[in-house]
Amino acid sequence: MSKRPPGARRKAPTSAASSRAGSASTPSPAAAAAAAAAAAAAAKKAVKEKEVPQWQINPIYEALDSGNHKLALQQITKLMKKSPSSHILRALRAIATVRLGNRDEAYQIVRKVMAEKPTDLVILQTLVFSLRALGKKDDIVELHQTAYEQAANDEEVANHYFMALVRTTDFAKWQQVALSLSRTYPHPKYRYWNVVATFLQAMHTDRNKSTVLLTLCERMLQKLATENKIANAEQLGLYIDVLTALGRDKAVIKEVLDRHLHLVKVEEEVWRMHLDLLPSGEERRDLACTVLKKNADDWAAWTAYLDSVIALDTPVDDVNAYIDSMQTSARTRGAFLAALEYARRRADTDPAPMAAYWQFIGHKPCFYNDVTPYLTAYRDWVASLTHVVQATPKSATLGVNLRKMRRHLALDSIDSVDAILDEYLAARSVDEDLLPTERREADEFIALAALYLVDGVDKDTVVLDGRVVRAIGLLENGVERSPKNFQFKLLLIRLYLHLGSVSRPLALFESMDIKSIQLDTLSHTLLESIGDLGYLRAAQGFIHESTRIYADNERETPEMVVQAFTHGTVTQVPDFIRFYFRLAKSTARMVARAESWRWSLVAAHRDVKGLKRAVAESEELPIDMEELYENRDVTVMERFVERKAEVLVPPPKDRVFLEMVARAQRVVHGVVMGDAELVCENVKVLMDEEDARYKAVAKVAAHVGMSYLEATAEEEQAKDLGEHLTAILDVLRAAVERVQGVVGGATTINMPVLKALTSVVELLHLAAIATHPSTLVTDKKPPAWIKSAVTKYRADLQPIVEAVQSAITEVQGKMTSTATPALRDAVTAARNAHAGELSTLSDAWVAQVGDDWATALSSIGDQAAQLALVVRA
């Protein structure tokens, strides 16, 4: 009986969904059979080498498979007495050792076996298990490279080497090995591997080199074509992708496609490709008509049709007659929207096609979305439209769509809120028997009313704006009725963050069951605010959870690249690599890293030791921000306006922020770890930071860095050191003054208030770094001139810290004196407003917001107290 390496049995994906979806995750019978055959062949080989006989090894596999690693280790030790140099025993020993938690020892075992340059595939695969568990990607490549060099004529070893390489992004090396494989072995797949590797190199290099590489790809594919070796749709797809990347004429691409048309088996797919490649004209128009005859909703066909009739100067009446006939015969959205699109292209603003679309589909939820690009031309028509909402599904949706158009065109305002709520009351009974998971159309009235209420709220106000509370009341009542309405939740999260509360946003976020790739696209609203609001512990926890996707990407995506090669889906390889980079170099990921750095350092800054540990553990931000990908979703929350600005929270953090943190991180790292060069390289950029949002932090970090450089200079720099420390104090004093201004005027607690307090505590933390003489000089005992400068600095910081602490205390006092009463009044006012029964919030709700404020303030207060001790020490 043959045995596979332990753990080779593929585990089902962790997603609970996979079990529902059937057996998608299990390998195909063919793949499993192939794997088994390979293992059997390899096992036979192992016996031939006079290794330990298989029957003696089997119990070890069984022990490892059942998780009994100690037993496995005992069995191995026993057998190793007779065969101390056995590769398989030592490789298995490494697995047992790593699984028992002795990572260093396991790695040493693997390295020793590697030094003996094994080429047996079973040994290689067994070693890979340990290396993968140890996260040693480079070693996996090295292991296979060595084997490949030892056994250059073994095709299987060469294949394994290539697969080890494609788990990396060293495309030049992929290409090298693929080229060598394609020269040694006849199977055409190796030539495709070479094309893919060259294509990827081209995608990741400068333009000149890229063209050369793409031309090379084209030539290789031409050769494969002349040899009739373009054998399936994937290979043809790769050819087309290469030609497209080269910017070849569509006619050239079409010629290639047409020569291989038999490979595209679904006629609709051929049509789609032809519509894309044909020049506008009769042929393209006729094809579009053929497609539309089969599916009158096909938008690509409509676009091609309109392009063509315009290029052909077809009389307007003829075109309209065709569109009319399609509207009568098929009654699809496409046919009706085509009339609008045609009018737009001719700048014809006659409302007839818009009116027809309204007539046709104004009662469907998709209507607003469909007409958004056309609306501005029909302002007068929309303004003249009236609709009395009644309790039928159609009437409700018509009313909603009319309100959405009016919002888009700024025909309504906050004055319309009462009327919109009346429409909701008139319509809502139609949704009553729907399942909680279904979309309730009348809910849209609530979302609209809430948006109008907060439109005019100043996000920087420090006085409670009752409209926010009324909007929250509407949305909370809405969520109670429609617990799955994610639009309500996305908006609520923002309103609560403005109020300075995070417990409800965190619960709402969780209730949306956000996971996997959504963590990258949707976490940012919360992630970027929690720390700034002072909830340092919650921020750390949230960052930890939401950044799991990036570890998943590192672990899973490279295996998928291997799968694409294995299944010959060559067009997917460049896509998967792009996907990998989009997550690995995601802006959201880098912002999470920046936030994590900021708050973990503040929290750890109790003493030099804590600070050093936090600095050492932090992940570095890249300086080269050009390469980042923007995946943060800023459109999923509907606002029904032309320009989609954020609602009451700041816009997503940008590159200016990331660059500032990246520099500050390096300066702090240099200062704390004693790396003057690192400080030197980064200090100037910070000093020159002009963006008002980050100027203070940048300046303090820069002067901390400069103080360090002066203190570690060869000669005494007492004057310069003093000046830098004074500069830090100046920034701090200005910041404290600003905070005192904010706090003095505040009658509520909300984002601007909490942010002001948190940001000054962050400044204090940075400033406090310069109080640690042991980090300022490399000698044990600082010279007198440094000692006296630091003593003075500490003394000067003292009143500043105290001022910050009393600002925090002042806000804490306001919690009971003004903030909570104002909140309670706003709740009452909302209840007494028009349709107040739709906006009720309980006393418990007021208490919950108050609890959140208390949590934030005590967290900020604790940090300030901690820093006060650091400064005093």
Added chain:
Amino acid sequence: MTTLRRFRTDDLFTLNNINLDPLTENYNISFYLTYLARWPDYFSVAESASGQAMGYVMGKAEGRGKEWHGHVTALTVGPAFRRLGLGKQLMQVLEDVSEKIYNGYFVDLFVRASNAVAISMYEQLGYTTYRRVLEYYSGTRPEDSEDALDMRKALPRDVNKESVIPLKHPVRPEDINFD
């Protein structure tokens, strides 16, 4: 107005308006990418005129001998785009692929026995219940688990429509492995 096209990995970043829907599952990376690596022709997205994803379908080919067929793994349409016939268009793509590329005998799918809306839509598209699969959907609590209906539609290759003759008795999930 709908543009039906192949799903690409980039689309995974712009599905929130569909995937925030409570009945649409968010899978892990491997799940989506495995489908793209093995059955890229089975994974299609319906896009609006403005390029917004409105719905998508993912499927695969599996089974041996006369059991060789197309399987619908996921079919979903965003809440704002329902009742427009998008499900029908996406299913048409999947049936075309099953027939013309994979030459299968039938197409099948699993649906929650309680999901009356979906069941009636599939019936309109010509699917019939082939068998009931007991407790196919497992929940964290026993009372959350639910039966599935295995619905099928014969393709032209199954001339006598043998593949859709209903079974008399329900089966257990372990009885339906096609590998």
